[in-house]
Amino acid sequence: MSARPLPLLFLNLGGEMLYILDQRLRAQSIPGEKARKVMNDIITTMFNKKFMEELFKPQELYSKKALRTVYDRLAHASIMRLNQASMDKLYDLMTMAFKYQVLLCPRPKDILLVTFNHLDAIKDFICDAPGILNQVDETFRQLIEMYGCLSAGEFQLIRQTLLIFFQDMHIRVSIFLKDKVQNSNGRFVLPISGPVPWGTEVPGVIRMFNCNGDEVKRTEFTTGGNYVTPQREGSFELYGDRVLKLGTNMYSVSRPAETHTSESSKTLASSAKENIAPNPLAKEELNFLARLLGGLEIKKPGGSETGFRLNLFMTDEEEEQAALTRPEELSYKVVNIEATEEPARRAELERILGDLEVAEPCAESCGKGEDLLALMDGL
């Protein structure tokens, strides 16, 4: 499978995360200054140079568990805290949104436009911080450099790799259900009308040529679809009209995002198996996490700033209830890694752990035993 999808996965999921956090910060009436600080801090951490360097190296996608850990850390990069239930819901929303965007991309290359939509919006979230703005622009340039010349076939391979990553996830999101974009069984609606992708003709015409290349016959056929020609192509430049709406912010204060996890899809059997079997990739995932998290500079909150807790649900009771009723198959289990590593690896990890300074231990995500995350949380 493709070794190039991780930057796209990370940036798009990060973008969705920021949309949701922005909406919740406003819904919960968090004071403007604190809200702006949280957004700035998370964006700064996300686009940190060393982190981006690691991200852009050719590598395979790792498990959902490993990736989830990175977002856990990212969401806690500032003075904001999230309980496990809220973090779970945040991750559900992020992943289903991006799954939808990847699935509905008209052309495989449009996944780059989706990414640019997210980056454009992230630039708008940044407040009075030209340094961070530059970092985002720099990432933009890196994306154009890395993906700008890929062929349709290479983009399709990236898209297929991402779709496999999201396979069998059918969490229902109320904003999607309301907009009739998702069915009640969790599957996305594929419209058979609207503009065809740029470069595709509206289906329905057969042209036949003789051996000299002259058109000798033309017939038409109907399908039941109702397609039209597209107006224009989206821009792949640093600035420009992307045209595509996928990847733009669909949330606002009046349209909160809720998920339904009480009725899980019956196709979760495969992910349940993934949790039970011993994970042979544990060592690889540990390396991946160590490298990525080593690049994440988590700032200690300043003395005068007091932290606050963000709730992804309407009330604290709802949040508690969600934590209790979350189906087993949907729990994002912490990566279990043996701490008995060889000395060199151990030393490197200890150095990285030392760099990670988390202000408050996150009690809910501490597992028993010697797993790495428990070590980190204990700092």
Place this chain on the structure above:
Amino acid sequence: ASFQAAWCVLPARILLVLTCQKGIQMYESDGSIMVYWHALDIPEHPPAQAVFARGISAAGERFICVGLSSGMVLVFDIPHKGTNITVSEVLKEHHDAITDIAAELGQAPDGAGDLVTADDAGTLCVWSSGEEFSLLNRIPAFGWTCSSVRLWNGIIAAGYGNGQIRLYEAATGSLRAEVSAHARWIYALDLAPATGKLLSGAEDSFVHVWKLSRNPDTDDVEIEHCHAECVTDTQICGARFCDPEGNSFAVTGYDLSEIFCYSQV
């Protein structure tokens, strides 16, 4: 992780060929014994370019051809029985990853060759199989990936990433028909050799059945639309006829754990 599977029907035996990330596996037709394993040259650190095998076809009565992401096509010489399978040749005409390979399913007219290979850029190559394969024709790309290809009675049917189906004359490489068939990437083509029916499945959730024929007077290639089926909310990933006449077909899609079968009533 498995990538592709295909039955390769040769006069002496049938082998099941699987491509995966690490290499190519060949099994006896009941899946009981692996008779051959070909490892792909995978560098230690993942390169930016993915490495994989894709495109499988039996060819010329004693060969099995498998495509690679480098654009090369491996030709395996298959003995009547046993495990003494060897790479007899490597075809090096393509510069982009191979997407599909198809062998002649009917009767090839003179000079039409018996094998077609397609790649990511959309280039098609027509070959004549044998001790040494020879390249008969090279059909240039027009800007879109050719995702799947079929060959029947000297007619090449090619499905493209922009939803178009094109028919070419294998003997000359000339374009004989252009169909704006689908609104999205075509994933699968299949052909029923007894009737010339063509099946196309795409990400737009549609499956179409077409009929290929040759006008006996003008020798022109003709294609007509027979049937459209919308598999609601499903991006079709695979579509195959279940019988040589093309009276029934099976369909698979992304996120689908079922195979849908359709038959003509």
